[in-house]
Amino acid sequence: MLCASLRVVQRMEKLPRCLGKQLLPHSVLTRAYLKTQPLRWGLLEQKRTVHPRTALGFTQKTFWTQGPNPQKANEDGSKQVSIHGNQREETGVSTSQKVKEAGRDFTYLIVVLFGVSITGGLLYTIFKELFSASSPNIIYGKALGKCRTHPEVISVFGEPVKGYGEMSRRGRRQHVSFIEYAKNGLKRIRVKFYIEGSEPGKQGTVHAEVEEDPQSGQFEFRYVFVEVAPTRSIIVEDNRSQRS
Amino acid sequence: MEEYAREPCPWRIVDDCGGAFTMGVIGGGVFQAIKGFRNAPVGIRHRFRGSINAVRIRAPQIGGSFAVWGGLFSTIDCGLVRLRGKEDPWNSISSGALTGAVLAARSGPLAMVGSAMMGGILLALIEGVGILLTRYTAQQFRNAPPFLEDPSQLTTKEGAPAPGYPNYQQYH
Numbered sequence: 001m002l003c004a005s006l007r008v009v010q011r012m013e014k015l016p017r018c019l020g021k022q023l024l025p026h027s028v029l030t031r032a033y034l035k036t037q038p039l040r041w042g043l044l045e046q047k048r049t050v051h052p053r054t055a056l057g058f059t060q061k062t063f064w065t066q067g068p069n070p071q072k073a074n075e076d077g078s079k080q081v082s083i084h085g086n087q088r089e090e091t092g093v094s095t096s097q098k099v100k101e102a103g104r105d106f107t108y109l110i111v112v113l114f115g116v117s118i119t120g121g122l123l124y125t126i127f128k129e130l131f132s133a134s135s136p137n138i139i140y141g142k143a144l145g146k147c148r149t150h151p152e153v154i155s156v157f158g159e160p161v162k163g164y165g166e167m168s169r170r171g172r173r174q175h176v177s178f179i180e181y182a183k184n185g186l187k188r189i190r191v192k193f194y195i196e197g198s199e200p201g202k203q204g205t206v207h208a209e210v211e212e213d214p215q216s217g218q219f220e221f222r223y224v225f226v227e228v229a230p231t232r233s234i235i236v237e238d239n240r241s242q243r244s
Numbered sequence: 245m246e247e248y249a250r251e252p253c254p255w256r257i258v259d260d261c262g263g264a265f266t267m268g269v270i271g272g273g274v275f276q277a278i279k280g281f282r283n284a285p286v287g288i289r290h291r292f293r294g295s296i297n298a299v300r301i302r303a304p305q306i307g308g309s310f311a312v313w314g315g316l317f318s319t320i321d322c323g324l325v326r327l328r329g330k331e332d333p334w335n336s337i338s339s340g341a342l343t344g345a346v347l348a349a350r351s352g353p354l355a356m357v358g359s360a361m362m363g364g365i366l367l368a369l370i371e372g373v374g375i376l377l378t379r380y381t382a383q384q385f386r387n388a389p390p391f392l393e394d395p396s397q398l399t400t401k402e403g404a405p406a407p408g409y410p411n412y413q414q415y416h
Contacts, residue, residue: 122372123365129375130333137332144330162329168378173252173331174371175378 134210134219136178139191140165143208143224143236147195150236153226157197157204165193187212189219195226204228253325257318264314265307272306273299317343333371340367 129135144163147153153161165176178191190209196202205227210219224236276298284294320339325331344363345356 119369122369122376125375126333126337126368126372129372141330141332160329162325162331164331167252168374172374174333174336175374176332 134187134189134212136176136189136191139178139189139208139210139219140176140193143191143206143221144193144195146221146224146236147206147226150234152234153195153204153236154197156199156228156234157195157202158199159197161195161197163193163195163206186214188222202228204234253322257315257322260318261311261315265311267307268310269303269307272310273303276302276306313343313347316346320346333368333375336371337364337367340364 129137132138140163144161147163148161164173167173168175176191176193178189180187180189182188188209188211190207192208193206195204195206206224207227208224209222211222212218213220220239221237222240223238225238226234226236228234277295280295280298281291283298284291317339320342321335324335324339328335341360341364344359344361348355348359351359
């Protein structure tokens, strides 16, 4: 492919220069275009040949299709003839061909639908995780924000408080463990994650729970507390007294 | 709690780089072996030689480009963790997009945008798989419907305190 186009370029160089000069204003545009495709066209630019792409493409095409063209035409012709003959003599073969083709199309359709549905399901999962208000990830973010602004947490752990979830595969700590349950007919989600500050060796476990508000349908925090040690914990927020 | 004491972040870059290299070499090796076998001239000796040649030439290249991707991805991921002080799926997705953009930087802004989108969507898919996998494996451990009391660390107000903190096996 590349060799053929180079040959084309060499031929084009032998053309009279006036042609190139006529095309000069056009070639400025093409040069701008060529810059966006440095891989394919870089070689041609090195040879100082700036020809309009259409002319090049056209000649290239004529060069290329000379070889395999007659064969292809023959093939096409024979195929058409055979189909015509079949249709005239007996319709069984053509219907079987049709069935075969439809079956192939159907298989492709199934494969495509399968892929699309899997991709869509995964994207739905991740978007729900990232944007839905009841997802553990959002609760984790809100609870972490509450912990960061709490003065006692800051004084214990040190200023830049960072949070992370369970250590899973290969050093990823993105997954926050959570549990969903219902009490008194209201959905509750309990979330557990870890925080660390600038103090070395200090690590705390944050437990938070949200409950669905029956009126608004929003999720409100019931409590947020930080477990610093087995005997000590910092209560960041406790809203349980407001409701029953 | 000992396993949480170690900070994963700077070492994770090396880990990911090596993992990506291995993945690229193995996957690319298999792919190139088949491709070399099919592209070689007829004859079983020629075919095997072509296959081996293709693997020898191309597999380290593919492994290298995978390693660059993995290393850059992990570096940006760690930087984002450090910057935001938080680890969540956003880090992965945005660092995938940034990696795509950085690696396509030489091809112009349009290619950068396209590559960034590809990286972001790919990483979002991978994160989705991760979330689904953790949910699925966690649901197998969950047998009894949990009846949870409020944690005993909080000041009890409803009378009877909870008998210790509930088992974390139930978390998922």
